[in-house]
Amino acid sequence: MKKLLQSLVVLLLFASIAVAQDRTITGMVTSKEDGLPIPGVSVKIVGTNVGASTGADGKFSLRISSGAKRVEVSSLGFLTQTLNIGSGNVINVVLVPDTKLLGEVVVTALGIKREKRTLTYSxxxxxxxxxxxxxxxxxxxxxxxxxxxxxxxxxxxxxxxxxxxxxxxxxxxxxxxxxxxxxxxxxxxxxxxxxxxxxxxxxxxxxxxxxxxxxxxxxxxxxxxxxxxxxxxxxxxxxxxxxxxxxxxxxxxxxxxxxxxxxxPILPEFQDVYAQGSNGVYVDGNNGKLSSSSWGPPIDGLMVNGQPVQKHDPRKEFFKTGxxxxxxxxxxxxxxxxxxxxxxxxxxxxxxxxxxxxxxxxxxxxxxxxxxxxxxxxxxxxxxxxxxxxxxxxxxxxxxxxxxxxxxxxxxxxxxxxxxxxxxxxxxxxxxxxxxxxxxxxxxxxxxxxxxxxxxxxxxxxxxxxxxxxxxxxxxxxxxxxxxxxxxxxxxxxxxxxxxxxxxxxxxxxxxxxxxxxxxxxxxxxxxxxxxxxxxxxxxxxxxxxxxxxxxxxxxxxxxxxxxxxxxxxxxxxxxxxxxxxxxxxxxxxxxxxxxxxxxxxxxxxxxxxxxxxxxxxxxxxxxxxxxxxxxxxxxxxxxxxxxxxxxxxxxxxxxxxxxxxxxxxxxxxxxxxxxxxxxxxxxxxxxxxxxxxxxxxxxxxxxxxxxxxxxxxxxxxxxxxxxxxxxxxxxxxxxxxxxxxxxxxxxxxxxxxxxxxxxxxxxxxxxxxxxxxxxxxxxxxxxxxxxxxxxxxxxxxxxxxxxxxVIFGSRYKRNNDGKLLIDDKGYPIIDDQLGVIGNxxxxxxxxxxxxxxxxxxxxxxxxxxxxxxDVYNLDGHYLDFYGTTKKTEDRTATKVFDGIRESDGQVNTTVAKLDQGYYQNNESVVDETGVEDxxxxxxxxxxxxxxxxxxxxxxxxxxxxxxxxxxxxxxxxxxxxxxxxxxxxxxxxxxxxxxxxxxxxxxxxxxxxxxxxx
Amino acid sequence: MKNILRKTQVLAFSTLLIVTSCKKLDINESPNNPPVESATVETLFPSAVISTVSRTGGDLSIIGGLWAQFWTQNSNSSQFRTVDSYDVQATSNFINGPYSELFAGALTDYQLGISKSVAAQDWRYNLMNTVMKAYTYEVLVDLFDKVPYSEALKAGGNLQPKFDDGYTIYTSLIAEINAALAKDYKTAPLTDAQIKTDFVFGKKGTSADVMASWEKFANTLKLKMYLRMVNAKPAEAQAGILKLYQDGAKFLDEDAKVDIFIDVPNKSNPFYEYNFRRLNTPDNLKASVTFTSWLKKNQDPRAEVYFGEADPISINQGDYLGAAAHPEYNNAVNVVVNATDAVPLISKEESYFMQAEARLRYFGGAGAKDLYDAGVLAAFAKLGLNGATLLATTYAYPASADVNVNLEAIIVQKWASLFGSHALEAFFEQNRTGYPKTSAVYSTDAGYIPGQLVYTPNGVTGAGNFPRRFVYPDFEKSRNSNTPAQVPIYTKVWWGK
Missing domain, CATH: 2.40.170.20 (TonB-dependent receptor, beta-barrel domain)
Known part of the structure; x- marks a missing residue:
């Protein structure tokens, strides 16, 4: 097929009549593979430096002298063709992809360009x-x-x-x-x-x-x-x-x-139910009282001086559209x-x-x-x-x-x-x-x-x-x-x-x-x-x-x-x-x-x-x-x-x-x-x-x-x-x-x-x-x-x-030899005295x-x-659990039976533990392990x-x-x-x-x- | 032809470039820091002294004062909770910071200062560096019991130094002091510029006065180290102290202290800088009932200076979770430590109290009362108070037939004088003598005797197990295979009672 095409082009050229005058030839270069025009193709008169290159539409225009006999048409990734200039003013060229070269030239060390084909590394x-x-x-x-x-x-x-x-x-x-x-x-x-x-x-x-x-x-x-x-x-x-x-x-x-x-900004979810305070008691930060935590009462229905407390979304209010x-x-x-x-x-x-x-x-x-x-x-x-x-x-x-x-x-x-x-x-x-x-x-x-x-x-x-x-x-x-x-x-x-x-x-x-x-x-x-x-x-x-x-x-x-x-x-x-x-x-x-x-x-x-x-x-x-x-x-x-x-x-x-x-x-x-x-x-x-x-x-x-x-x-x-x-x-x-x-x-x-x-x-x-x-x-x-x-x-x-x-190193829960959590009598996992590797x-x-x-x-x-x-160490979540602003602290009546062994008697834990403020502040956020996330x-x-x-x-x-x-x-x-x-x-x-x-x-x-x- | 010539030129030029590019690589000398060879004793000494006092008068005195029960952790903050519950772990910066700074900062520089002064036969800086090295080393021994000494501070020479026992280090340090005292440090006077490099006694002005004070400091430090040995090595302690008196050693009748702090960030008293300027709240250390109840019982006017109030509202030692039952905790007062307070190394009154103890122990008590009185008066005078009234009554020297009664009076008065940047010494002396006594009941109990140390309600060591030492830093365990096995924080050090 390739050869056939080349012959066709040659035939076409032979068919034209040579004219020995300065003139301009034009033409279009297309790819054999998909028929699309090829931009940037070099069209050069053989034996000289005179040449032109094709534009985005694949077309070129070249002024040639009477002595010009042949043009060389070349482009990276295609087989170079040398064609006789006939007498016509139009030369359309179909370039054949160079399957040997496979088109790829890559830049290697020191800026040296090499064919990817023969490269010895990746x-x-x-x-x-x-x-x-x-x-x-x-x-x-x-x-x-x-x-x-x-x-x-x-x-x-x-x-x-x-x-x-x-x-x-x-x-x-x-x-x-x-x-x-x-x-x-x-x-x-x-x-x-x-x-x-x-x-x-x-x-x-x-x-x-x-x-x-x-x-x-x-x-x-x-x-x-x-x-x-x-x-x-x-x-x-x-x-x-x-x-x-x-x-x-x-x-x-x-x-x-x-x-x-x-x-x-892509923000994680935060709890939006509970107000500032501790143990369900409101601390009015708007009026000079101080508390770091959001373990207060639900904000819905919360009144101060007969006025409802206004609900904010501190994250949305702070960040703006960039x-x-x-x-x-x-x-x-x-x-x-x-x-x-x-x-x-x-x-x-x-x-x-x-x-x-x-x-x-x-x-x-x-x-x-x-x-x-x-x-x-x-x-x-x-x-x-x-x-x-x-x-x-x-x-x-x-x-x-x-x-x-x-x-x-x-x-x-x-x-x-x-x-x-x-x-x-x-x-x-x-x-x-x-x-x-x-x-x-x-x-x-x-x-x-x-x-x-x-x-x-x-x-x-x-x-x-x-x-x-x-x-x-x-x-x-x-x-x-x-x-x-x-x-x-x-x-x-x-x-x-x-x-x-x-x-x-x-x-x-x-x-x-x-x-x-x-x-x-x-x-x-x-x-x-x-x-x-x-x-x-x-x-x-x-x-x-x-x-x-x-x-x-x-x-x-x-x-x-x-x-x-x-x-x-x-x-x-x-x-x-x-x-x-x-x-x-x-x-x-x-x-x-x-x-x-x-x-x-x-x-x-x-x-x-x-x-x-x-x-x-x-x-x-x-x-x-x-x-x-x-x-x-x-x-x-x-x-x-x-x-x-x-x-x-x-x-x-x-x-x-x-x-x-x-x-x-x-x-x-x-x-x-x-x-x-x-x-x-x-x-x-x-x-x-x-x-x-x-x-x-x-x-x-x-x-x-x-x-x-x-x-x-x-x-x-x-x-x-x-x-x-x-x-x-x-x-x-x-x-x-x-x-x-x-x-x-x-x-x-x-x-x-x-x-x-x-x-x-x-x-x-x-x-x-x-x-x-x-x-x-x-x-x-x-x-x-x-x-x-x-x-x-x-x-x-x-x-x-x-x-x-x-690796992430920090405090962790105590585990037995089988890797099971050890649980205390109240149903909470026990924190190990020894620090160790907690993530990778x-x-x-x-x-x-x-x-x-x-x-x-x-x-x-x-x-x-x-x-x-x-693993990622998400220290934010770790702090925010303590303060009670993360989404997971929203369910404050949640309970959990921790999967583990009771340390006191070696039995499987069945005690229901409350996931409340006490848990988040004195257990969950105290141990580094809970901040490790996949x-x-x-x-x-x-x-x-x-x-x-x-x-x-x-x-x-x-x-x-x-x-x-x-x-x-x-x-x-x-x-x-x-x-x-x-x-x-x-x-x-x-x-x-x-x-x-x-x-x-x-x-x-x-x-x-x-x-x-x-x- | 011309073309070939040009090409030859270009080739030759390229070759030349390749050859001449063999540029010098000998440029690895830092322009930013002088090489260690150019270190001088005059620049090393002030920074090394600051290194020592930044810890002894900073975080270590805060811990010392928590354990000597001058002050306690506030119930609304948490900076020192682990200290106040005797839960200072091997990873704690309360331990790692001082260990690191005192070894890699102060001691290595005193050692370099000593080798420089020995090489230059400069026996003045030799004495100054040796005394400060011994002082600093003693703090480490007293905190950790065993530390590297004979193989320490050898830089690239030994990265895994073995640990020496405390007594060996003590005797070696005393020998080093003796050797330094045996040299002629008086003939060649310090220049005025050199006197300025002495942050301890430089204010005295003349070389003769400065060196005389260093000599007294050296003797008093020896006295202090011998007194530390009275439980573990009574015979050696006695012999050492008697030798001091035989030789007519002069002891400090002034403070050995660093008194150059100003109220400017990074230039203030290290206790103040740490607790008041750097922490995000100045409200961590509050008056402890242990100390204020004692001051109150004795109507001691020092309360006003130490806490800013004659009757300071206080928190029971270590009861930082007890605010619910004690609403007054919310109004508890802060300790008063000022940005310009000095950091004492050995105070004048401490010197008198130690001499009183020596007189009591080894001279049948002869002269002990006078020295005790001098100590109490000096302690009051330092705060701008007159102790004469109390000395005549409540604080009168007991002159008891029971040595321990007299000793208790001396040590309790010493304790009360060690407030602020000197508080670590109060912790050590309690460990050595058992005074102030420990209380069987908590300070909220009706039967509580004011001034007795109480076991903190949040303590993790088990009732009655007061902290007696620091555990080894975790990094020492991981970096030095010679680190001894860990013992609990309530295990007494070698000289402990």
């Missing part, structure tokens, strides 16, 4: 369009549900909230676990500056990937295994998110897009020798919590020019200004959520102050949430520059030299204040701080790549390169306590001021090489090696080598199955890698002498400065961590590539993990940074993509991804069997030896489903996401309905294209065992210690309406 790509469609402010969130083996967790639904991405499981005990981010070949920072008061008591800040505007992204590639990322160096051992930005293409095009989003506007204008285009793109966007979100917002200006330009025949220069620049206004979240009393979630329904929070100026509260020792809204604020303003310059030099057809330099420079200016009058702050006289982070990162790669097809059968490439990466940061921190003048938040208003400046500089150099050979496009073999030097490790151990070996075998090739109707492609791949890692901050080797804060006393003190030995002992002999990973996989394409399946198994062991482990204070230190821990991750990833329907008008695609990871901490070091990284001592999130990373935060598996259905211009797409298993969730993360106007319809308008869309986010969230807002969120944001939640902004259900116009 990668997964998400297109920029899919990221934009997700309508998420944070790029990390936009990846959710789309990539196998990746876990994404959210800190909260706050405007500018952080998100974390962990690829193939946690690999470090106390160090960084999040993936490395690369933008056009240059690493960029994705840290979360964090709140100076700590995540537990004040929540977090944005992670810096939020600065990247999804509108400028062409695609995101996720490198999962060490074999894929080894070339990137040490930091890539945690997996890599490679962001490739758009490049100007085709005729000058202006794109305008505009959207609005409405956010509604509103986002997102506008982008972009211009792009290309000529023979140059491309250009300029994009500006402004995003503004007003959060669901009063006075919180996030705004981002992003200006991106990219320009490339072919300076000479063999030298191409690309320069790009991204400037971002983002500003985030937040309120404290978490366990600290400056977090308004305390008294929003726990507020009695009988309490009117207004006015927020008493006539004497003090706060008007319903209970002692907490703040009025609206007072906090007016009187506390955390603002972070970031100015960021991301320049990248690339020079490509092709002196010989088989030789490419690439020099790429890039930087990431930002300034994050944060300030915080809490006004005098705050309850439970550092001082009742208020406090404030300024923090200025100046971050600079420079990265330079020089890569020499030689590749050659030696003959029909053999292809080989060799690449050598060098990388220099230097980071430096300066943090200026000023804290002022005790503010003298009201509403004046300058540090000079503080009665005591403490300043510090923290600088660091670290540097890495790396030399790397990669050798790839392919035989008959059937077997490919890849060897990589890297030799890294780092400034943060011990001087005699700061250079270390590592590498990987991998192979792929396309078994359908020798079997000649490429035209087989059932199985047309099959590949197995195998890799082993060892990657070294320096996952430790600078200056961890030495034991220094620090400016102390001793209990509540800070130096300098009484005009006298003091220094103390640091509490952390630095091991001068620190060496690199090691990660050994074995990966194997199979890729199949069936039914003429309509269905593809990729399955991967990996087994990685992390050893010599650099861990800050606690040591006995009697040694003189509280902690030591040493090579100590080890852990493993073993898992499977499945990716299934299919196109059940594909006709001229209708296309239906489905993609499913699934991953299951088994993780176990095998060594903690120092003979320890546990180490804490989040929460309180109890409940807290710990790593325990021989348990999965991230690692999910059993994760899965995602993406689907899109299009009929002509109409597209309906959806992303489902689910997590099975993995975090299984099912989310309909995104549904988009879009309509693209037919180009013929737009002919008479100035527009090239118009697309309108409506998107719903989190339209359906089902967490059968979770009583809070969303089990995905964690107070610790990007830090270690996922699945611990306490008084954060609820997740949002959102509705977006957008229009995109090009002309």
């Amino acid at each position: 990668t997964q790509e998400v297109t920029g369009g899919a990221l934009v469609d997700a309508k998420e402010n944070n790029l990390v969130n936009a990846l959710a549900g789309k990539v196998a083996g990746v876990q994404i967790t959210n800190s909260s639904g706050a405007a500018g909230g952080s998100s974390k991405i962990v690829i193939r499981g946690n690999t470090s005990l106390t160090g960084e676990n999040g993936a490395l981010f690369i933008l056009d070949g240059v690493p960029i920072d994705n840290s979360e500056a964090g709140n100076p008061d700590g995540a537990l008591s004040a929540g977090g800040t944005s992670n810096r990937a939020i600065d990247i505007d999804p509108n400028i992204i062409e695609s995101v590639t996720v490198l999962k295994g060490a074999a894929a990322s080894a070339l990137y160096g040490a930091a890539a051992a945690r997996g890599v998110v490679i962001i490739t930005t758009k490049t100007g293409k085709g005729k000058p095009t202006v794109t305008l897009s505009s959207g609005v989003t409405f956010d509604h 509103f986002t506007t997102d506008n982008t204008v972009a211009v792009n285009g290309s000529s023979d020798n140059s491309t250009y793109l300029v994009s500006y966007s402004y995003l503004k979100t007003n959060g669901t919590v009063p006075s919180t917002d996030f705004g981002r200006h992003s200006l991106f330009t990219k320009f490339s020019n072919k300076i000479t025949k063999d030298l191409t220069f690309t320069g790009q620049f991204n400037y971002i200004n983002s500003v985030n206004d937040r309120l404290a979240e978490g366990n600290g009393l400056a977090s308004p959520y305390w008294t929003v979630y726990a507020a009695p329904i009988s309490w009117d929070p207004f006015p927020t102050t008493n006539p004497d100026g003090s706060q008007r509260v319903y209970r002692a020792a907490r703040n009025n949430p609206y007072w906090l809204v007016d009187n506390t604020k955390f603002v972070s303003a970031v100015n960021r520059f991301l320049p990248v310059m690339t020079v490509n030099y092709n002196p010989l057809p088989w030789l490419t030299i690439t020099e790429r330099g890039g930087a990431d420079i930002y300034n994050d200016n944060s300030n915080y204040h809490e006004a005098p009058g705050i309850v439970g702050g550092e001082s009742a006289d208020g406090k404030m701080y300024n923090r200025e982070i100046n971050y600079k990162q420079f990265n330079n790669d020089i890569i020499v790549e030689a590749k050659k097809n030696f003959n029909e059968d053999w292809f080989g490439s060799i690449l050598i390169g060098n990388n220099i990466l230097s980071n430096s940061q300066r943090v200026v921190f000023d804290k002022g306590v005790g503010l003298s003048v009201n509403d004046f938040y300058n540090i000079n208003n503080a009665s005591t001021q403490i300043s510090s400046i923290n600088n660091y500089t670290k540097r890495k150099v790396g030399y790397y090489a990669q050798l790839t050979t392919e035989y008959k496009r059937m077997i490919s073999l890849s060897l990589t090696g890297r030799y890294d030097g780092t400034s943060v490790l011990s001087q005699d151990k700061n250079y270390y080598p590592y590498g990987s070996a991998s192979a792929a075998f396309i078994f359908t090739e020798p079997l000649h199955l490429s035209d087989n109707a059932i199985l047309n492609f099959g590949k197995i791949r195998l890799s082993y890698s060892y990657v070294g890692n320096d996952n430790v901050g600078p200056y961890a080797l030495s034991t220094t002498y620090v400016h102390p804060v001793i209990s509540n006393i800070e130096f300098p003190y009484q005009g006298q400065n003091g220094f103390l030995l640091t509490n952390t002992y630095g091991d001068p002999n620190l060496k690199n961590e090691g990660l050994k990973e074995f990966e194997t996989g199979i890729e199949l394409k069936m039914f003429k590539s309509r269905l593809s399946l990729e399955a991967t198994y990996f087994d990685k062991k992390s050893v010599d993990l650099i861990t800050t482990t606690p040591i006995t204070p009697s040694s003189g230190f509280n902690a030591a940074t040493i090579n100590a821990a080890s852990m493993y991750n073993k898992g499977v990833e499945l990716i299934l993509n299919g196109t059940p329907v594909k006709t001229k008008d209708i296309t239906w695609n489905i993609g499913v991804n699934f991953s299951k990871i088994n993780n176990k901490v095998t060594e903690i070091g120092q003979g320890l069997d546990n180490i804490q990284f989040a929460g309180f001592t109890n409940p807290g999130i710990f790593a325990y030896k021989d348990q999965p990373y991230g 935060t690692t999910p059993k598996w994760n899965a995602g489903l993406t689907t899109s259905f299009s009929y002509k211009g109409l597209t309906l797409s959806a992303v489902f996401d689910m997590r099975y298993g993995g 975090g299984t969730y099912y989310k309909l993360r995104q549904v988009t309905l879009a309509y693209t106007f037919n180009s013929s319809f737009l002919k008479k308008t100035p527009f090239k294209g118009i697309t309108v869309s409506a998107t719903g986010r989190n339209l359906w969230l089902y967490a059968p065992h979770y009583t809070g807002s969303d089990p995905e969120v964690s107070l610790y944001g990007t830090g270690n210690g996922a699945s611990f939640t306490n008084f954060v902004t609820p997740t949002n259900r959102s509705y977006n309406f957008a229009i995109k116009v090009t002309f």
